[in-house]
Amino acid sequence: MSRVFSKRAKEVNAKLVILNSSDLDAVDFDAFWNPDLPAYQKENFLCAYMLLNEIGYRFDPKQLKQAVHDFFWPARFQVLRQDPYLVLDGAHNPDGIEALVSSLLESKTKIDQIYFSVLADKQAHIMIRRLQDLCSDLHLVSFESDRLADLEKLSQEYNYPIVDLDTLFQELACTNKSTLVCG
Structure with missing residues (x-):
């Protein structure tokens, strides 16, 4: 890849x-990082930081701390609730799922259940196997799309239930489990 660049x-x-x-x-x-942000965002932050340094911008730790504090990327490790813990992440490919799972494992965040959806053109098996490293209580989420993976087949293969969006919202409203919603 670096040859191409x-x-x-x-x-x-x-x-x-x-x-x-x-x-x-x-x-x-440690001087400025927000521990609530996922570890994979450090790499993204470093890219932006190094670019700005390359073009002459300099920052003191207070400015960096403020930038990290103000950082918000909707649906990327977005903590919707603390108790019980509910996090939403738009990871939808193997690299994204890898970064997400690694960050959760590194942070020692316990996940009790996962709601996951996947499109047909993605590598569902790789992502499901990696998500299983977090917990075994996984639900496949269906929604209206011609691009949705064959959830029936995945459900049979992995013995995971399929829920629709309405059911997902109902279950999230009353669960006491630490939950990840992704895909």
């Missing part, structure tokens, strides 16, 4: 900066 940067006479894990390790996130 290098080639394109040369074509348009642009500077290319490639970040690696040591760049992430070099930043003292």
